Amino acid sequence: MAKDKKLVEAITSMEEDFAQWYTDVVKKADLIDYTSVKGCMVIKPAGYAIWENIQHELDQRFKETGVENVYLPMFIPESLLQKEKDHVEGFAPEVAWVTHGGLEPLAERLCVRPTSETLFCDFYSKEIHSHRDLPKVYNQWCSVVRWEKTTRPFLRSREFLWQEGHTAHATAEEAEARTVQMLNLYASFCEDVLAIPVIKGQKTDKEKFAGAEATYTIESLMHDGKALQSGTSHNFGDGFAKAFGIQYADKDNKLQYVHQTSWGMTTRMIGAIIMVHGDNSGLVLPPRIAPVQVCVIPIQQKKEGVLDKAAEVYTALKNAGIRVKLDDTDKSPGWKFSEQEMRGIPLRVELGPKDIENNQAVLVRRDTREKVVVSLDEVASEAAKLLEVIQSDMFNRAKAHRDSHTYEASTYEEFKKIVDEKPGFVKAPWCGNQECEDKIKEETSATSRCIPFEGGETDSVCVCCGKPAKKMVYWGKAY
Amino acid sequence: MAKDKKLVEAITSMEEDFAQWYTDVVKKADLIDYTSVKGCMVIKPAGYAIWENIQHELDQRFKETGVENVYLPMFIPESLLQKEKDHVEGFAPEVAWVTHGGLEPLAERLCVRPTSETLFCDFYSKEIHSHRDLPKVYNQWCSVVRWEKTTRPFLRSREFLWQEGHTAHATAEEAEARTVQMLNLYASFCEDVLAIPVIKGQKTDKEKFAGAEATYTIESLMHDGKALQSGTSHNFGDGFAKAFGIQYADKDNKLQYVHQTSWGMTTRMIGAIIMVHGDNSGLVLPPRIAPVQVCVIPIQQKKEGVLDKAAEVYTALKNAGIRVKLDDTDKSPGWKFSEQEMRGIPLRVELGPKDIENNQAVLVRRDTREKVVVSLDEVASEAAKLLEVIQSDMFNRAKAHRDSHTYEASTYEEFKKIVDEKPGFVKAPWCGNQECEDKIKEETSATSRCIPFEGGETDSVCVCCGKPAKKMVYWGKAY
Numbered sequence: 001m002a003k004d005k006k007l008v009e010a011i012t013s014m015e016e017d018f019a020q021w022y023t024d025v026v027k028k029a030d031l032i033d034y035t036s037v038k039g040c041m042v043i044k045p046a047g048y049a050i051w052e053n054i055q056h057e058l059d060q061r062f063k064e065t066g067v068e069n070v071y072l073p074m075f076i077p078e079s080l081l082q083k084e085k086d087h088v089e090g091f092a093p094e095v096a097w098v099t100h101g102g103l104e105p106l107a108e109r110l111c112v113r114p115t116s117e118t119l120f121c122d123f124y125s126k127e128i129h130s131h132r133d134l135p136k137v138y139n140q141w142c143s144v145v146r147w148e149k150t151t152r153p154f155l156r157s158r159e160f161l162w163q164e165g166h167t168a169h170a171t172a173e174e175a176e177a178r179t180v181q182m183l184n185l186y187a188s189f190c191e192d193v194l195a196i197p198v199i200k201g202q203k204t205d206k207e208k209f210a211g212a213e214a215t216y217t218i219e220s221l222m223h224d225g226k227a228l229q230s231g232t233s234h235n236f237g238d239g240f241a242k243a244f245g246i247q248y249a250d251k252d253n254k255l256q257y258v259h260q261t262s263w264g265m266t267t268r269m270i271g272a273i274i275m276v277h278g279d280n281s282g283l284v285l286p287p288r289i290a291p292v293q294v295c296v297i298p299i300q301q302k303k304e305g306v307l308d309k310a311a312e313v314y315t316a317l318k319n320a321g322i323r324v325k326l327d328d329t330d331k332s333p334g335w336k337f338s339e340q341e342m343r344g345i346p347l348r349v350e351l352g353p354k355d356i357e358n359n360q361a362v363l364v365r366r367d368t369r370e371k372v373v374v375s376l377d378e379v380a381s382e383a384a385k386l387l388e389v390i391q392s393d394m395f396n397r398a399k400a401h402r403d404s405h406t407y408e409a410s411t412y413e414e415f416k417k418i419v420d421e422k423p424g425f426v427k428a429p430w431c432g433n434q435e436c437e438d439k440i441k442e443e444t445s446a447t448s449r450c451i452p453f454e455g456g457e458t459d460s461v462c463v464c465c466g467k468p469a470k471k472m473v474y475w476g477k478a479y
Numbered sequence: 480m481a482k483d484k485k486l487v488e489a490i491t492s493m494e495e496d497f498a499q500w501y502t503d504v505v506k507k508a509d510l511i512d513y514t515s516v517k518g519c520m521v522i523k524p525a526g527y528a529i530w531e532n533i534q535h536e537l538d539q540r541f542k543e544t545g546v547e548n549v550y551l552p553m554f555i556p557e558s559l560l561q562k563e564k565d566h567v568e569g570f571a572p573e574v575a576w577v578t579h580g581g582l583e584p585l586a587e588r589l590c591v592r593p594t595s596e597t598l599f600c601d602f603y604s605k606e607i608h609s610h611r612d613l614p615k616v617y618n619q620w621c622s623v624v625r626w627e628k629t630t631r632p633f634l635r636s637r638e639f640l641w642q643e644g645h646t647a648h649a650t651a652e653e654a655e656a657r658t659v660q661m662l663n664l665y666a667s668f669c670e671d672v673l674a675i676p677v678i679k680g681q682k683t684d685k686e687k688f689a690g691a692e693a694t695y696t697i698e699s700l701m702h703d704g705k706a707l708q709s710g711t712s713h714n715f716g717d718g719f720a721k722a723f724g725i726q727y728a729d730k731d732n733k734l735q736y737v738h739q740t741s742w743g744m745t746t747r748m749i750g751a752i753i754m755v756h757g758d759n760s761g762l763v764l765p766p767r768i769a770p771v772q773v774c775v776i777p778i779q780q781k782k783e784g785v786l787d788k789a790a791e792v793y794t795a796l797k798n799a800g801i802r803v804k805l806d807d808t809d810k811s812p813g814w815k816f817s818e819q820e821m822r823g824i825p826l827r828v829e830l831g832p833k834d835i836e837n838n839q840a841v842l843v844r845r846d847t848r849e850k851v852v853v854s855l856d857e858v859a860s861e862a863a864k865l866l867e868v869i870q871s872d873m874f875n876r877a878k879a880h881r882d883s884h885t886y887e888a889s890t891y892e893e894f895k896k897i898v899d900e901k902p903g904f905v906k907a908p909w910c911g912n913q914e915c916e917d918k919i920k921e922e923t924s925a926t927s928r929c930i931p932f933e934g935g936e937t938d939s940v941c942v943c944c945g946k947p948a949k950k951m952v953y954w955g956k957a958y
Contacts, residue, residue: 033602036559037589040552042602045617048548069527073519073638074553074591074622075575080515096554097579098591101626101637102572110516112553112577112591123512123521138524142622143553147580158580159552 011342013280018224023153025274029283029343032153039151039158043267046343049291050270051161055141057193057289058163058265061185062139067165070138072119075110080118084243087117090210094147096158112145117211117236117262120166121244128258130249131170137178139165154271155228155479162266168246168258172237175259179235182263183216186231194269195286195395196220196276197402198230199425199474201450206434209262213237219449219474221402222275225423227449227476230272233263271479276398277367283344284366286394287387293323294383295340299333299352309356313349313379320380322387341366346390347383367394406474415463415475419444425476427455429469431462440464440475449474490821492759497703504753505632508762508822518630518637522746525822528770529749530640534620536672536768537642537744540664541618546644549617551598554589559597563722566596569689573625575637591624596690596715596741599645600723607737609728610649616657618644633750634707634958641745647725647737651716654738658714661742662695665710673748674765674874675699675755676881677709678904678953680929685913688741692716698928698953700881701754704902706928706955709751712742750958755877756846762823763846765873766866772802773862774819778812778831788835792828792858799859801866820845825869826862846873885953894942894954898923904955906934908948910941919943919954928953 011024026032031047043051059069075098082088095111113119124136141163151157165182169175183200190196198218208215212234220230238257241247247255277284287293294317298310310326317324325345327336333350340348350362361379363372367390374382405424409415418426426446430436440463441447451471458472490503505511510526522530538548554577561567574590592598603615620642630636644661648654662679669675677697687694691713699709717736720726726734756763766772773796777789789805796803804824806815812829819827829841840858842851846869853861884903888894897905905925909915919942920926930950937951 033605035552035598036556036601037552037554040554042552043550045547045549048550051550052548068524069531070524071522071527071530071622071640073514073516073521074624075516075519075638077515094581096577096581096589098575099578100576102574110575119514122515126512143550145553159554161550 025278025282026153041153053289067137067139071140072116074113076113076118077108084211084240087211096145096147114144114146121240124168125244125246128248134170136168139163154267160267162264164264167261172259175235175261179233179261183233187218193288197399199452201452204448206437209234217450225405227478228272231265236260282342285344287346287391290346292325292345294347295345296326296349297336303353310351316380409463416444419446425474428463429458429460430471430473431465431467432470436464446475446477449476504757504761511632520632532768546616546618550619551595553592555592555597556587563690563719566690575624575626593623593625600719603647604723604725607727613649615647618642633746639746641743643743646740651738654714654740658712658740662712666697672767676878678931680931683927685916688713696929704884706957707751710744715739761821764823766825766870769825771804771824773826774824775805775828776815782832789830795859888942895923898925904953907942908937908939909950909952910946911949915943925954925956928955
């Protein structure tokens with residue numbers, strides 16, 4: 001049983017080595033495997049099931065706002081990628097190039113999409129003629145490729161899965177409203193489903209998307225105090241429309257350029273779930289995203305009646321709409337507990353002969369390990385209630401952690417000391433000048449995360465140069 | 480309204496030019512658009528929604544049989560592709576090659592997956608050690624690339640969407656059982672959901688998948704009498720396992736090779752739906768796969784009360800679980816009818832002031848154009864019943880067409896005459912020798928579609944060479 005032994009080995013503690021802890025959890029919770037293709041991973045069933053739930057939740061929310069799904073090619077001809085200058089500069093250095101189809105060299109090389117703005121623009125330039133054709137609110141679920149030098153499972157890989165929404169609107173106001181709407185959708189998805197609190201704000205010009213007029217972002221804070229950009233929504237204005245000639249005849253039959261947006265969320269969010277909620281026993285999944293919410297583990301299962309009763313409990317939970325698994329394998333209960341904890345299943349039900357005698361079961365929370373004894377008649381309703389409590393407790397703990405790791409700095413000395421000694425967000429005013437932003441990054445390796453929508457105003461002075469500040473900025477070291 | 484005019488233009492009739500009719504329907508039903516990347520298409524909302532329904536239906540059926548979803552990289556290193564000799568010979572001539580990542584040439588070129596046997600084998604060789612690790616029953620939903628010379632939307636494109644299942648088992652019997660199970664699953668999906676009758680059978684050695692021991696297939700017949708391979712399930716035996724060294728320790732701790740299968744279904748099925756059910760007014764979608772099942776079209780909608788009543792009907796249908804759309808745009812009813820017919824929505828509800836006066840609505844079937852007047856109190860229940868009737872009538876019509884276009888030939892003269900004059904399947908005995916198969920293909924352009932599971936035995940002589948026949952074979956010209 002060499003394999004079993006390997007799984008129960010302690011994972012590296014996060015206090016000792018957070019990066020190694022992350023890698024251990026990703027592997028031992030059976031989320032991914034490495035492959036022969038450097039920087040690309042296999043997403044295994046336990047990992048992919050989380051992604052399927054993310055897809056399901058997001059897709060439903062998208063469709064409620066009128067989004068329609070489409071599928072565009074994975075290849076972009078080089079000439080098409082080059083049409084918008086900022087965009088090509090941003091992406092060309094990190095794309096994979098296809099140069100041969102079968103045995104023949106291609107007349108023009110194709111890149112594997114790193115993102116699909118150029119393809120959508122090409123498509124829209126043929127689809128959009130009249131104001132009646134607007135708005136277009138399309139999205140696709142697909143994989144994209146960015147030839148990163150340093151990779152980490154979920155956080156940064158050469159190929160990753162995502163959705164990318166691309167919209168075209170008659171007016172700048174409509175495009176702006178859609179950009180904000182999708183950012184808000186991402187924020188409430190993160191908070192309500194993933195139990196991850198986020199800061200909503202705007203990226204600085206330096207950090208915005210290649211080709212965008214404005215990039216909005218949600219930023220979350222990992223357990224180690226590093227920030228993670230968790231979803232972005234871009235307003236392109238009419239820049240791409242002009243580069244690609246996407247025009248429509250308005251009601252007065254005048255030609256106008258469309259205004260566009262794009263927005264995306266990726267498998268990176270699985271990394272965020274791990275790093276916000278995980279602990280030294282492994283993964284901790286928020287109930288609303290957990291592929292399995294409750295694991296029923298029989299104790300002394302060979303004794304008469306135990307497995308029958310466990311199956312009854314399983315059925316009661318299932319009928320209550322809970323995603324439940326019964327672990328009736330011949331492993332020991334202790335082994336099953338470790339496995340359930342490693343995999344982050346939010347709640348377990350322990351059920352042995354003595355429990356059955358007393359018509360009870362023991363519910364054990366994954367997040368706090370708290371045990372609650374409940375009557376067998378109420379196991380489904382109690383489990384359902386407890387899952388809701390776990391979900392909201394997980395959010396509140398993550399928020400408390402985020403808030404207690406958010407600092408303010410008004411002088412550069414203070415700023416550097418915080419960045420150096422206290423992992424977390426630093427709120428500090430900024431003059432709006434990229435030189436200060438560059439200097440801060442170079443000297444502290446903290447980057448501007450965002451200008452928050454709430455509390456972005458300031459009448460203070462720039463933390464770096466001391467000149468009057470334009471905006472309050474969240475800074476931090478980031479993944 | 481130049482654009483409106485364009486849409487109502489008659490499509491080419493299928494009797495006149497079936498290929499052009501197909502292209503017209505694909506475009507005018509708004510399923511796809513062409514792109515700047517030759518041989519790759521945009522799948523538009525109306526097309527992608529059909530694929531989403533196919534995915535949903537198949538995925539549910541897969542999971543009921545224990546399938547788990549995963550995601551593997553889109554790239555295959557050249558050395559990995561070459562490990563199984565038949566496989567690489569089959570696929571290498573038609574793959575796209577990535578040679579550069581960012582600005583650097585790659586040390587080893589990567590192909591974009593044409594199928595993922597080699598990646599799954601590489602993965603399984605690391606995952607499988609003990610009999611306790613078996614079976615593995617994994618599937619992925621993804622896109623694949625085959626550098627075809629001649630392409631047609633859905634039927635043959637350089638990139639297409641599909642699912643590919645890949646399984647590993649302890650014994651040959653288990654692998655065979657899974658191969659058959661998945662073929663049966665595909666067959667019942669096609670018949671029950673897509674209303675497309677299929678012939679289940681085995682491919683000849685010439686036509687089987689590169690690297691497989693046996694390929695099972697479902698073959699369907701299009702309206703023009705051409706065959707379409709609609710889903711395949713392959714039994715690899717232990718051939719790939721030996722090439723990739725996938726071994727497990729059995730209960731006696733002896734090393735054994737695993738036995739593997741793979742099976743796939745693609746966006747090609749959207750082409751099948753069009754070519755089996757479509758007519759000269761456009762697409763006809765089977766209700767169970769139709770993204771919109773019922774379209775409510777108000778007549779004289781500016782008259783007081785019409786739109787209110789139409790909205791009531793819409794709500795009643797929606798509450799009955801029917802996928803319904805209310806077309807209250809300012810287009811004329813005639814235009815709306817054409818559009819609903821072009822897009823293949825199975826049922827429309829016409830509702831005008833006179834209908835409302837009489838507390839009735841008119842239901843019009845897309846497949847037969849039959850009109851039924853129903854009481855407004857029963858519109859939802861009547862529509863639901865009618866959708867079921869349409870579904871089964873569509874299957875029966877397709878089956879009657881298939882049966883009436885299936886011929887038998889016992890001499891080669893007869894065979895050639897049928898292939899020449901009567902589009903459809905030809906059942907004819909075969910000696911089992913590839914020379915005859917090659918000769919038939921060369922001289923008639925009919926290929927062996929399959930040796931049917933039912934009625935594959937024969938004591939007759941080969942239709943080509945006159946020697947004793949081994950099997951009865953379905954032959955036909957195919958897409």
